[in-house]
Each structure stands twice: as structure tokens, then as C-alpha cells.
Ligand SMILES: Nc1ncnc2c1ncn2[C@@H]1O[C@H](COP(=O)(O)OP(=O)(O)OP(=O)(O)O)[C@@H](O)[C@H]1O
């Protein structure tokens with residue numbers, strides 16, 4: 001009864017492909033990843049500069065102090081952006097008119113404003129203004145006998161939220177909108193039969209999302225999420241405008257103090273290149289692993 | 297009106313359904329008694345799938361009433377999930393969850409909808425897999441199964457919820473001919489066990505063997521209904537005769 005096809009469905013469904021024809025020299029030359037060689041040369045050059053020229057060595061020693069801030073800012077901001085993105089992405093396809101339009105408004109606003117401007121605006125306008133709201137709320141609560149919530153709220157002032165934290169808020173709000181679009185596309189890429197099957201079994205919309213749609217959608221968009229993580233590492237350099245001491249800011253300080261612009265910005269560029277290349281490699285390996293495992 | 301004690305487990309009154317300007321159903325009335333097997337036939341676009349999908353509210357009626365087991369389906373009915381849990385549905389394209397193993401496909405809804413403990417859900421899943429004849433595939437993923445096997449898993453997944461009604465929407469029409477029988481055999485056994493079934497299918501053999509009532513639909517209306525013998529061998533309506541001559545001629 002089970003062997004109706006005569007083919008064992010356990011066998012991998014790979015069709016025996018013809019043995020590949022050996023490649024010609026021209027094809028090998030065309031296909032060789034020469035750019036990797038270029039990267040290699042840059043790496044060796046950088047190593048040479050840093051070890052032989054004391055000015056480059058000094059620049060590296062100074063600038064690498066900022067690596068910690070760059071990495072933690074990116075990690076915090078990306079984690080928060082994932083949560084915002086998932087919520088806003090679900091909101092974009094919600095059947096609730098208010099939720100759907102608010103989410104779309106958020107995404108469109110962020111996409112229509114340069115990241116640099118958003119960072120200034122969120123850190124220096126939006127955060128102080130919402131603190132003002134908290135203060136007023138706190139004072140109101142206190143005057144209404146709810147001092148235990150009101151007083152701590154009223155006590156929050158501009159200084160209690162550092163520029164580092166504001167930078168993280170600004171980056172996560174910005175990237176939340178980008179990730180929202182990725183999540184939305186991922187969810188919409190899952191055939192509607194999946195939602196119907198889940199609902200027909202009695203699952204609620206939320207249960208169907210959580211157990212059936214999102215696991216498949218997120219798996220589909222992992223490469224895109226990885227790419228945006230790499231992009232955020234680079235965009236985190238923008239927070240230097242808030243005087244957050246990431247590598248860009250530290251490099252600027254170093255260049256301003258020593259006038260060694262060549263050293264400072266060469267080292268800075270190579271540090272970013274190193275981080276993004278390593279991360280891209282990780283993303284690619286992850287992607288390949290997923291493809292290898294994917295059960296059709 | 298319908299009550300839980302009524303012998304009709306499904307009662308459909310004057311059901312209309314519009315998709316924009318398209319009128320998919322134009323006033324359908326249908327009662328299905330407990331334990332009966334109803335087979336729906338009709339040309340493409342006649343509203344068979346729409347009717348079936350209104351029974352578990354995958355489509356919301358534009359006008360009219362659908363009652364299932366004494367409960368009226370409506371947009372405001374907060375109970376819709378618990379009503380759906382009593383109605384199994386089998387789709388043309390199986391719609392198994394590709395990221396879950398066969399076993400987990402069958403366990404998932406039992407746990408999150410029925411709230412069953414893991415051990416119990418797994419045991420029931422194994423029983424249902426045995427019932428549809430593919431116990432040995434429990435740990436495979438859907439993509440590793442043939443179409444016929446996938447459809448039987450889909451049936452097992454629905455049965456594990458202990459539904460009172462099973463809906464089938466052309467369950468064999470996406471299958472290679474040699475796999476159709478294995479699915480029809482499962483459906484026949486189910487009918488023998490006394491399951492209430494509403495099946496959209498053009499498998500005449502199945503209809504003759506299992507159906508208590510055959511319904512012929514055209515243009516969003518039930519044109520003719522009766523026993524398989526009456527509808528297939530002695531159709532009264534011209535449209536039924538035309539349709540039968542078309543599907544029998546190939
Ligand atoms: N989601 C939808 N949006 C718009 N029109 C639809 C939708 N679903 C069905 N229809 C239309 O409603 C009518 C009935 O469709 P339905 O799928 O119920 O027919 P059917 O009898 O199941 O046909 P088939 O044998 O091809 O499956 C058709 O004209 C179809 O185009």
C-alpha cells in the first residue's frame with residue numbers, strides 16, 4: 001500500500017546529473033574569485049603597515065579602544081530592532097486598520113528620512129520630548145497620590161539617558177523599519193494554504209503565526225536579516241555624530257589631535273572592512289547550511 | 297432552528313457568497329445528517345470549494361446561515377476556533393507544515409488547540425498514522441513523502457483532533473493516478489467507521505461506494521441531489537446530464 005510509486009521516497013530526490021565537463025582555462029580564469037585575492041593583499045598590506053610603521057601601530061592602538069562600543073551598540077540596537085521589526089512587520093499585515101496604518105506610517109516615515117537626520121532627531125528631539133511627557137505624567141501621578149510611580153518617572157531627566165543609549169534607541173528605531181519590511185516579505189512568501197490548514201485545525205491567528213508561519217518565514221529571511229546586521233555595523237559609524245566613542249569617533253578624535261589623517265582613516269576603514277567581511281562570511285556559511293538542510 | 301440534539305450536524309440556509317462582483321454561491325440550502333457521507337460534484341467554478349469552506353468559516357458568508365452541531369457560525373462568534381477544531385479539513389494540495397516532521401504535524405494542533413500532554417498527543421498521532429497506513433514515516437519530513445503519503449498524513453492530522461465532521465476538497469486531484477487509490481481507501485474506511493463527511497470529488501467509484509447523497513452544483517446553486525444511483529444513472533436535470541456526459545467521456 002505504501003509502495004505505490006516503486007520509488008523509495010526516503011532517497012534524496014537528486015537526479016543523477018551528467019558528469020560535469022572539465023572546465024577550460026578561460027572559464028577557470030573567468031570564474032576565479034580574484035577579488036578575494038585583492039582582499040588578501042589589503043590584509044597583508046595592513047599588517048605590514050601596522051607592524052613596520054610606528055605611526056600606524058599607534059593609530060591602531062588608539063582607535064581599537066572604540067571597537068567595544070561599536071560592537072555593543074550594534075548588538076543592542078540590532079536586538080531591539082529585531083523585536084520592533086517583528087512587531088511592525090506583523091502590524092503591516094494586520095487586519096486591524098489602525099494597527100496596519102500605524103505600522104505603515106512608521107515604516108514609510110523612517111524610509112523617507114536619511115539615517116543621519118533620524119539619529120539627530122531621535123536622540124536630540126524625540127527622546128527629550130518623550131522625557132518631558134514622562135515628567136508631566138509623573139508629576140500628575142504624584143499629585144494624585146500615586147507618588148510611588150510618579151516620583152521615579154518625574155525624576156528621569158535628560159542626563160539620565162546617556163548619548164550612548166540614545167544612539168542605540170535611534171539605530172534600533174531606524175533599523176526596526178527595515179527589518180519590518182523583511183519580516184513582512186517573509187511572512188507573505190508563505191503560501192496561504194499554510195494559514196488555512198492551521199486555522200482549519202482550530203488554531204487562533206496568533207498560534208498559527210507562532211507555530212506555523214513564522215518558523216518558515218524567519219528561516220526564509222535569515223540571509224536578509226544577516227545582510228542587514230552587516231549593514232548596521234557600518235551604519236553604527238553614524239552615531240559618532242552624537243559623540244559616542246565608537247571607532248569612528250575615536251578615529252576622528254585621534255586624527256584631530258595628531259593630524260595623522262592618513263593613519264587614522266586607513267586603520268578605521270580596515271577595521272570596518274575586517275568586521276563586515278568576517279560577518280558576511282558567517283552569514284554565507286549560515287545560508288549554505290540552511291540550504292543544505294532545507295527539506296523541500 | 298438547529299439544536300445540538302438535531303439529527304442534522306450541518307444546516308445551511310440560503311447561503312450567498314460574493315467575491316467582489318463574482319457570485320460564488322447564490323442561495324444554497326443543505327442539511328447533512330450525522331454519520332452521512334455527502335459527495336459534491338459539479339463543473340469548475342460552480343462554487344463547490346466555496347461551499348465547503350463556508351462550513352468551517354474559511355470563507356465568511358455574505359448572506360444566509362451556517363449551523364454546525366447546533367452552533368451558528370458568524371464573524372462575531374468567538375468560539376470559531378473551538379468549532380473548527382471539531383471539523384477536519386483535507387485540502388487538494390495537502391498543506392502539510394513543511395518545517396515539521398510527520399509526527400509533529402499531527403502533534404502540533406493537538407497540543408496547542410486541544411491542550412493535550414505531549415505523550416498523549418504523540419500516542420494519538422501514532423494511532424492515526426497506523427490507521428492511514430504509514431506508521432513508518434513518522435520521523436520523515438513532508439517533502440520526503442510521495443503525494444499520496446502526504447495526503448494520508450493530512451488526513452491523519454485532521455483525525456487526531458477527533459473531529460465530528462471531515463471536509464475533503466478534491467483530495468485526490470493533485471495525485472498521480474497510482475496514488476489515488478491509497479487515499480480513497482482511507483476515505484472509504486473512514487466512511488465505514490461512521491464519520492460524517494462532505495467530499496468534493498469527481499471519483500465516481502468512491503461516490504458510488506460511500507456516498508449517502510450526491511449533490512450536483514452549477515453556478516453557485518445545488519441543481520440536483522439524490523442517491524448516487526439516482527444522480528449518476530437517472531439524472532433529471534439537463535445540466536446534470538451534460539456534466540456527467542463530459543466527465544464520463546474521458
Ligand atoms: N478568493 C476568491 N476571490 C475571488 N473569487 C473567488 C475566490 N474564490 C473563488 N472565487 C470564485 O468563485 C467562484 C466559485 O469558486 P470555487 O472555487 O468555489 O469553485 P469550484 O467549484 O471549487 O471550482 P473547481 O472545481 O475549479 O475547484 C469562481 O468563479 C471563482 O473564480
Ligand SMILES: [Mg+2]
Nearest residue numbers: 344345346465
Ligand atoms: Mg474547488
